[in-house]
Amino acid sequence: MSERKIRILIAKPGLDGHDRGAKIVARALRDAGFEVIYTGLHQTPEQIVETAIQEDVDAIGLSCLSGAHMTLFPKVTKLLKEKGIDDILVTGGGIVPKEDIPKLKEAGIDMVFGPGTPLDDIINYHKEQIRK
Amino acid sequence: MDLAERVLAGDKRGVARLISLIEAEDEDAFVQLGKLHSRTGKAHIIGVTGPPGSGKSTIVDRMAKAFRQMDKKVGIIAVDPTSPFTGGAILGDRIRMLDLTLDEGVFIRSMGTRGHLGGLSRAASGAVKVLDAFGMDIILIETVGAGQSEVEIVSHAHTTIIVEMPGLGDEIQTIKAGIMEIGDIFVINKADRQGADKTAMEIQAMLGLNPEKPEWEPPILQTIARTNKGIDALVEKAMEHYDYLKKSGNFENILEQGIREELEVLIKNQLGRLMGQVVDRERQDEFINKIMEKELDPYTAANILMENVKGKLCDGD
Numbered sequence: 460m461s462e463r464k465i466r467i468l469i470a471k472p473g474l475d476g477h478d479r480g481a482k483i484v485a486r487a488l489r490d491a492g493f494e495v496i497y498t499g500l501h502q503t504p505e506q507i508v509e510t511a512i513q514e515d516v517d518a519i520g521l522s523c524l525s526g527a528h529m530t531l532f533p534k535v536t537k538l539l540k541e542k543g544i545d546d547i548l549v550t551g552g553g554i555v556p557k558e559d560i561p562k563l564k565e566a567g568i569d570m571v572f573g574p575g576t577p578l579d580d581i582i583n584y585h586k587e588q589i590r591k
Numbered sequence: 592m593d594l595a596e597r598v599l600a601g602d603k604r605g606v607a608r609l610i611s612l613i614e615a616e617d618e619d620a621f622v623q624l625g626k627l628h629s630r631t632g633k634a635h636i637i638g639v640t641g642p643p644g645s646g647k648s649t650i651v652d653r654m655a656k657a658f659r660q661m662d663k664k665v666g667i668i669a670v671d672p673t674s675p676f677t678g679g680a681i682l683g684d685r686i687r688m689l690d691l692t693l694d695e696g697v698f699i700r701s702m703g704t705r706g707h708l709g710g711l712s713r714a715a716s717g718a719v720k721v722l723d724a725f726g727m728d729i730i731l732i733e734t735v736g737a738g739q740s741e742v743e744i745v746s747h748a749h750t751t752i753i754v755e756m757p758g759l760g761d762e763i764q765t766i767k768a769g770i771m772e773i774g775d776i777f778v779i780n781k782a783d784r785q786g787a788d789k790t791a792m793e794i795q796a797m798l799g800l801n802p803e804k805p806e807w808e809p810p811i812l813q814t815i816a817r818t819n820k821g822i823d824a825l826v827e828k829a830m831e832h833y834d835y836l837k838k839s840g841n842f843e844n845i846l847e848q849g850i851r852e853e854l855e856v857l858i859k860n861q862l863g864r865l866m867g868q869v870v871d872r873e874r875q876d877e878f879i880n881k882i883m884e885k886e887l888d889p890y891t892a893a894n895i896l897m898e899n900v901k902g903k904l905c906d907g908d
């Protein structure tokens with residue numbers, strides 16, 4: 460049996476047109492040996508969850524710069540829950556004010572990476588959580 | 592319910608999980624695939640290959656939509672290269688297929704080549720079987736037409752489409768080497784750009800070099816996948832090729848050939864594993880020293896070790 464690869468979906472819900480940050484994270488994860496499913500801009504939460512199912516990912520990384528994270532991120536975790544999926548790690552990144560983080564965690568987002576989070580922290584977090 | 596049962600019951604998560612097990616070469620994957628075998632064989636398997644950026648993913652997306660118009664269910668396996676240095680990959684083909692995500696009659700799976708010899712084609716052909724048993728009428732496999740294993744994958748397809756684009760003179764030279772032979776349909780995509788006719792003529796000339804006149808003469812089509820131009824004709828040709836295979840009896844030949852190769856690989860793998868168990872490793876180490884010291888030659892040594900193995904196998908242990 461070959462080693463288990465970590466598969467992660469990097470998705471950008473919402474309407475903002477900036478995916479530079481998401482791309483940088485995607486490349487860093489690839490360089491760390493992850494398989495990154497990258498779906499680009501303007502994903503609906505429904506599309507994100509369906510993609511995660513078909514690709515059997517271990518984690519979903521959501522990136523949002525438009526300020527709509529408080530509606531979009533919890534929508535993803537809610538859909539996962541409705542489908543009975545509890546084994547996919549969900550993290551968020553982008554511009555998320557500190558005071559929103561507890562609410563997001565309450566809504567089932569496992570981790571929020573604020574602007575300027577070192578890429579290594581993101582990589583290590585996933586390795587630790589998923590290998591568990 | 593085990594995974595095979597979940598696949599047959601139409602459970603997408605079961606399909607996705609089983610494909611992961613196949614990729615990981617998990618023992619149970621073979622058990623599950625074994626259970627699915629009798630339910631496979633109904634899908635038309637279409638390989639789409641060609642250089643990066645030629646528009647393969649866009650073509651796959653457009654073809655899938657055309658097949659959906661005919662009410663056919665479509666499975667897609669999109670393969671992208673794994674970095675040989677890090678083992679990681681960015682799998683980005685879905686970007687061109689976003690409208691298909693929520694279509695109940697479509698299942699898309701991205702795969703990295705993962706580098707192990709023959710492993711990719713094993714994983715991809717396993718995934719094809721799962722999608723076949725899942726009830727997909729059409730299965731599209733996208734690979735970059737570069738390495739041997741990619742060629743191997745599409746060579747297992749019923750219909751192989753080779754995608755080129757204008758102005759890639761040098762590229763065609765490299766593609767020609769391993770891949771021209773396996774093309775059933777040639778597509779020059781991005782025909783909105785200059786030079787499509789010239790590329791078509793070059794391919795035509797290359798195909799003309801074949802001294803035997805083939806039963807199926809590969810058509811050379813031009814498409815503009817971005818605007819859907821030429822896609823209906825492409826889909827029609829693909830279906831025509833499938834009909835040709837069925838009517839000419841070549842379908843059975845491909846099937847038989849595929850099964851023969853698959854069985855051989857499976858047996859070789861088991862023999863490889865058996866070797867680890869029955870070859871006397873201590874003796875082998877001893878022989879290696881003797882061979883280094885020129886007291887023994889490797890050919891005699893191999894024969895002696897094999898005598899021993901045969902003895903063990905015949906004893907039944």
Ligand SMILES: Nc1nc2c(ncn2[C@@H]2O[C@H](COP(=O)(O)OP(=O)(O)O)[C@@H](O)[C@H]2O)c(=O)[nH]1
Nearest residue numbers: 643644645646647648649780781814815816817
């Ligand atoms: N001009 C032009 N661009 C196209 C056409 N088809 C696809 N493309 C673009 O070519 C780029 C690569 O396409 P993609 O399908 O990802 O190619 P692949 O790497 O072979 O899968 C994308 O930006 C597409 O939008 C076409 O017919 N004409």
Ligand SMILES: [Mg+2]
Nearest residue numbers: 647648684733
């Ligand atoms: Mg592609």
